[in-house]
Amino acid sequence: MKTLVFLETVDGKLHAGSLGVLSRAAKLGGEVAGVVIGSGVAGLAEGAGAYGAQVVYVADDARLESALPQPRVDVIAGLVTAQGFDNVLFAQSVLASDLAAGLAARLEAGVNWDLAGVEERGGELIGTRAALGDSVYVEVAWKGTPRIGIVRSGTYAAEETGGSARVENAAIELQDFSTAAVLVSQDRAEQSGPSIEEADIIVAGGRGLGAAEHFKLAEELAEVLGGAVASTRAVVDAGWYPYATQVGQTGKTITPKLYIGLGISGAIQHKVGMQGSGTIVSINKDGHAPIFDYSDLGIVGDLHTIVPKLVELLRARG
Amino acid sequence: MRIAVCVKSVPDAGSARRIDGGTKRLDRSADGVLNPYDANAIEEALRIQEATGEGEVVLVSLGPEKALDGIRKGLAMGADRVVLVSDDAAAGSDLVATSYALAKALERENADLVLFGQQASDSDGAVLWAAVADRLRRPLISQVAELTVSGSSVTGKRQTENGYDTIQAPLPAVVAVSDAINEPRYPSLKGIMGAKKKPQDIVSLADIGAEAGRAGEAGSKTTVLTLSPPPPRGDSKKIEDDGTAAEQIVAFLEEKKLL
Ligand SMILES: Cc1cc2nc3c(=O)[nH]c(=O)nc-3n(C[C@H](O)[C@H](O)[C@H](O)COP(=O)(O)OP(=O)(O)OC[C@H]3O[C@@H](n4cnc5c(N)ncnc54)[C@H](O)[C@@H]3O)c2cc1C
Numbered sequence: 274m275k276t277l278v279f280l281e282t283v284d285g286k287l288h289a290g291s292l293g294v295l296s297r298a299a300k301l302g303g304e305v306a307g308v309v310i311g312s313g314v315a316g317l318a319e320g321a322g323a324y325g326a327q328v329v330y331v332a333d334d335a336r337l338e339s340a341l342p343q344p345r346v347d348v349i350a351g352l353v354t355a356q357g358f359d360n361v362l363f364a365q366s367v368l369a370s371d372l373a374a375g376l377a378a379r380l381e382a383g384v385n386w387d388l389a390g391v392e393e394r395g396g397e398l399i400g401t402r403a404a405l406g407d408s409v410y411v412e413v414a415w416k417g418t419p420r421i422g423i424v425r426s427g428t429y430a431a432e433e434t435g436g437s438a439r440v441e442n443a444a445i446e447l448q449d450f451s452t453a454a455v456l457v458s459q460d461r462a463e464q465s466g467p468s469i470e471e472a473d474i475i476v477a478g479g480r481g482l483g484a485a486e487h488f489k490l491a492e493e494l495a496e497v498l499g500g501a502v503a504s505t506r507a508v509v510d511a512g513w514y515p516y517a518t519q520v521g522q523t524g525k526t527i528t529p530k531l532y533i534g535l536g537i538s539g540a541i542q543h544k545v546g547m548q549g550s551g552t553i554v555s556i557n558k559d560g561h562a563p564i565f566d567y568s569d570l571g572i573v574g575d576l577h578t579i580v581p582k583l584v585e586l587l588r589a590r591g
Numbered sequence: 592m593r594i595a596v597c598v599k600s601v602p603d604a605g606s607a608r609r610i611d612g613g614t615k616r617l618d619r620s621a622d623g624v625l626n627p628y629d630a631n632a633i634e635e636a637l638r639i640q641e642a643t644g645e646g647e648v649v650l651v652s653l654g655p656e657k658a659l660d661g662i663r664k665g666l667a668m669g670a671d672r673v674v675l676v677s678d679d680a681a682a683g684s685d686l687v688a689t690s691y692a693l694a695k696a697l698e699r700e701n702a703d704l705v706l707f708g709q710q711a712s713d714s715d716g717a718v719l720w721a722a723v724a725d726r727l728r729r730p731l732i733s734q735v736a737e738l739t740v741s742g743s744s745v746t747g748k749r750q751t752e753n754g755y756d757t758i759q760a761p762l763p764a765v766v767a768v769s770d771a772i773n774e775p776r777y778p779s780l781k782g783i784m785g786a787k788k789k790p791q792d793i794v795s796l797a798d799i800g801a802e803a804g805r806a807g808e809a810g811s812k813t814t815v816l817t818l819s820p821p822p823p824r825g826d827s828k829k830i831e832d833d834g835t836a837a838e839q840i841v842a843f844l845e846e847k848k849l850l
């Protein structure tokens with residue numbers, strides 16, 4: 274088997290998540306290559322050898338500077354066609370997901386996403402994933418090659434084994450439509466603010482709080498419990514609360530002893546960031562909200578009546 | 592300006608969702624509803640239409656004929672018409688096959704802007720748009736939490752793992768919106784009454800010039816081998832608030848020695 278791993282670069286470094294997938298790919302056996310795409314990234318390629326890549330292909334070009342998926346589809350499609358890779362693996366990210374799906378269409382190849390594992394069985398690649406909001410576990414496979422897989426973030430740790438890689442240039446032929454979308458500006462969210470990663474108790478607020486000013490309720494509850502306040506992407510995108518407090522796939526991963534969710538539906542992308550919490554309590558007025566599937570105590574009710582009372586009771590306990 | 596919105600009918604969150612052990616497909620026998628995340632895409636399309644005071648919003652979907660019952664909500668919200676690709680040969684389509692059939696249907700519509708919702712609540716893939724954009728050979732902006740259309744281009748602001756990116760693309764383009772982009776309107780009574788009379792085209796693969804062998808199970812490149820239940824999570828309790836929820840939470844936290 275010949276496997277190619279997309280090595281995403283962030284802030285001039287190879288992303289740990291993709292190095293984790295590379296480490297896993299190295300254990301699948303066969304030939305393992307990585308591909309680094311960007312502008313001024315050539316120097317990063319060799320480093321991937323230590324994580325199991327025998328060859329690292331580099332596409333270094335000013336037109337590839339922004340982290341946009343479509344020109345990367347052009348590069349990887351060319352590489353897969355020229356080199357005949359059987360597997361193309363990605364560590365899940367906003368960029369990698371769009372890239373993998375675009376590649377699937379370009380190469381008429383199958384893509385399985387949200388993989389919690391990949392293994393080799395009799396020359397075939399087999400993936401495991403949870404489906405339907407993690408309510409069933411599924412073993413998945415591919416018909417034909419290349420097989421494209423997107424591995425759920427945090428699945429594999431990067432393991433340095435100390436090899437070295439041969440570096441080769443990849444051909445860069447970009448389609449007109451691939452370079453039509455351009456990055457206009459970037460707003461790197463400030464990393465300061467309350468640290469939710471160290472807190473033992475987290476009160477997380479979602480869109481069910483109804484308005485930015487109602488985060489006061491979450492803050493009061495967190496204060497009386499001695500915890501910190503976290504949030505969902507929906508409220509961060511709405512500008513209700515800072516990005517530094519976002520939990521989930523594109524935010525932070527937390528493992529507090531206690532997580533209390535207020536008005537959070539519990540979408541899978543939020544769940545992946547908080548499922549390691551010791552005890553999960555949630556309040557949601559919709560009895561069908563997915564968060565109840567993984568709460569130790571689920572309260573179907575209106576947070577606006579329950580939380581003030583809860584704060585009062587906890588204060589009275591002293 | 593013509594806006595096509597890709598929408599899907601999904602099992603109601605209230606129904607017990609299951610994958611059929613025989614076909615290994617999602618059991619779609621229960622009534623479907625409009626994928627809640629697609630309401631944001633429809634809302635955004637309607638706002639653009641209202642702001643420019645012209646144009647058309649067409650809903651494009653792939654699914655069984657019954658899917659119309661769920662999708663009609665989009666017409667009730669204000670969309671102008673529906674094109675539903677429905678064909679026995681399209682059943683069991685995975686991403687590569689779905690993107691093929693949808694792209695064929697979209698080519699016929701020739702829309703200036705193709706909108707997608709954030710994710711289908713039954714697949715949680717959040718990837719389909721990228722495959723469709725590649726087939727249509729159009730620029731793509733995904734995960735868009737703020738969208739502006741001006742003249743011949745679109746600008747979207749989106750969150751990534753590293754912060755926010757603002758991306759601009761010329762029209763025609765493909766945009767997938769996040770569920771934070773707007774608050775979808777509720778259909779009015781008048782909207783609901785009027786929805787039934789709006790054009791609802793059910794088309795076959797042949798009608799849209801799609802090869803049957805590239806859609807459905809035949810065109811799919813992924814398979815499901817086995818299904819198994821996840822490991823049980825241990826004791827969990829769910830209660831309806833009867834006015835004592837706060838007391839019950841305190842008692843629970845005490846019992847767990849978390850206070
Ligand atoms: C690629 C990608 C990455 C993503 N990354 C993340 C991520 O990192 N983190 C993240 O959180 N999400 C992420 N998401 C988004 C995720 O899918 C959900 O859209 C988001 O988590 C929803 O946030 P929410 O629960 O606050 O809002 P909603 O889903 O709108 O839920 C609000 C809930 O509040 C309840 N409610 C309303 N009023 C009340 C009341 N008065 N009392 C009690 N309950 C009430 C409602 O019943 C509802 O269940 C991502 C999505 C994608 C596609």
Ligand SMILES: Nc1ncnc2c1ncn2[C@@H]1O[C@H](COP(=O)(O)O)[C@@H](O)[C@H]1O
Pocket residue numbers: 596597598599626628629632651652653654689693706707708709710711712714715716717718719720
């Ligand atoms: N069968 C379908 N027909 C039309 N649009 C769809 C279909 N499935 C998914 N979509 C669109 O693609 C988005 C993402 O779906 P997914 O990638 O499956 O999570 C949805 O929000 C819809 O806009």
